[in-house]
Amino acid sequence: MTKKKSFPLRINEDVFLAMQRWSDDELRSLNAQIEFVLRKALVDSGRVKLTQKVVTELVDDVEKKS
Template sequence: MAVEKKAYPLRISAAVLEAVQRWADDDLRSVNAQIEFVLREALRKNGRLKHENAEPVVDDD
């Protein structure tokens, strides 16, 4: 079952983007997949996204 994805433009500082890029490289993910992973984990940990609704991040870049 394919998960519906929506495009969203993101403004981000160069320093934060570079840090996310390094983290993504370490985890063998694209920057986009890493940002989605971090957001999903933060939402789950704060009770904003139920675990069963937390689709795994698939790096399709």
């Protein structure tokens, strides 16, 4: 199981409220929604590889160049 890290986040109030509404719509906690959005952005940018539905794995620099 992956260990979770705590991280203080300063965020614009409008962004916070929009994320809160989105998380409510998706029946997730705000924390889970932020993690979901961050993970999707990392996968979409090729910075991590999706290895399961939720778990991500760092992509090696060598692998990115292939």
